[in-house]
Amino acid sequence: MSTRSSAPRRTRFVLRFLLVFASTSGLILTALAQQPAYKIAKLKYGGGGDWYANKTSLPNLIRFCNQNLRTNIFPEDELVEVGSPELFSYPFVHMTGHGNVVFTEAEAQNLRRYLLGGGFLHIDDNYGLEKFVRREMKKVFPELSFVELPFNHPIYHTRFDFPNGLPKVHEHDGKTPQGFGLIYQGRLVCFFSFECDLGNGWEDQAVYNDPEEIRQQALRMGANLISYATTIL
Secondary structure (H helix, E strand, O other): OOOOOHHHHHHHHHHHHHHHHHHHHHHOOOOOOOOOOEOEEEEEOEEOOOOOOOOHHHHHHHHHHHHOOOOOOOOOOOOEEOOOOOHHHEEEEEEEEEEEEEHOOOOOOOOHHHHOOEEEEEEEEEEOHHHHHHHHHHHOOOOOOOEEOOOOHHHHHHOOOOOOOOOOOOOOEEEEEEEEEEEEEEEEEEEEEEOOHHHHHHHHHHHHOOOHHHHHHHHHHHHHHHHHHHHHO
C-alpha cells in the first residue's frame, strides 16, 4: 500500500486551476488551499436520469477513506451541477444513475475545463447508463474515446491491490466488470466503472444486504479512486 500524502496533489490541483482559469473566468479557488479538509461531490446532470441514486454511498466511502487512509475529507458529500463554477472546488466528482444523461454545450465545456485543469470524474454505471455516458462524454472530449484500462494500471493498485481489475458487486447482465478511462495527454481524467456497481457496494449494508466482504472490496476500490485522483499527476 502506498503511503504518499494527498496534500501535494490537492495543492497542485488548486494551483493549476488558478493559473488556467483565473484570467478567463475570474474564479478564485481558495477553499482547498485554506483548510486541511477537502470535499468531494456527486454530479447533478440533465436528461432525466436519476443522478441522485445511492444516497448513502459517498458518505460511507468518505468514512472508509478517513478511517483507513488517514484522509481528511469532509464527512458529507456535496452536490454540484455540471455547468456550475463550483465544480472546480472538488478534486473528485462522482457520477451515477440508470437513465438518460444530457450535457448542454456550456456544461460540456465547463466539464472539459475542470478535467483539463486537474479535476477527476468517476462515472459508475448503476445499470443502463453506458450508452448515454459514451455519447455525452464525446461532447466533452470529441477527440477521445474510452479505452479499457489494463489490470496493471495504477488505479487498481494505488492503495489496495486488485490484480484482476474491478470487483463484481451486482450481477446486472452477468458480464465481467470493466474499467474504462479517458486519457488526455497521458493523464487519466475520467474513470468509468461498468458492470460492477461500485456505488451500490458503498451503500449502507441494509440497502442491498450484500455480503460484507463484497462491500469491503467495493470500498477499497473506491478508496483507490479517491487516492488516485488526489495523489497521481
